[in-house]
Amino acid sequence: MTRKHNNLEYKVLQIIKESGSQGILQSQLWKRIGATSREGSRVSLKLEKAGLIERIRELHDGKWTYKLIAKKRVVTLDSVMDIPCIFCLQQDRCDVGSNISPTTCKRLSEWLEKQS
């Protein structure tokens, strides 16, 4: 019983962590892991009490549910993957006022122009 619940808690926490800052709706999460809403609510309350997640009440398709957001999230590269500064070989020499600078970098300027 305990082991089953620990496994479920771990699985739920991983899914919530992977959903990042957007979080995941409680109702969608239970469908994804095949748990009943009663079982699921118990797990999410436990995770909230342990300080691992936040539960934010939200209206979805006319029904009240909770959005679950992890306090500590999985480290990903997604948000910085396309920024030219990532793992740039000039990083140590790049500074405001020097020859290589974030204010004059051509690659950064081109990227910014594409984004805006």
Add this chain to the structure above:
Amino acid sequence: MVLMDESLLYKVALKIGGDEAVKIVGELKKRGKATEEELAKTTGIRLNEIRKILIRLHNFSLVTSENVQDPQSGWLIFYWRLQEDQLQSIIKAQKRRILEKLKARLEFEKTHDFFFCNDKHCGRYTFEEAVENFFRCPQCGGTLQHFDNSKIIEFLEKKVESLKEELEHE
């Protein structure tokens, strides 16, 4: 979790040194540790290229090296090894560095007026540069016009905020 870290490892390797770095990292992961010669033999990448990529990976702390004395010949053998346990801190350190660069760029965009000529390939000039050149493009001689950078500022502000928030929760 393990699978996710593995794909993250290859993404990092790809960003640092392209497809060849992915091959080298894959080989190091399989073997645990390897010499440059062993890596060259199994990956088919030229030895000098292997060295170049390993140094790049080493600069970002993704690999480390160690000297082991061969018990038979007494010679020192130079091995390379992955530092997978450092992966998350490597990424977080990169994010912090990027955040600093973006903040510096945002400050620059906010505190300067920019000018550009009709030929966009000539680039942007600050107000001071435009005045020095009598509002003529120093490259093509065209008339310089004011450049509205409000969208760049807006984009950078959002990116800086989201990166800050992300770093707080990782």
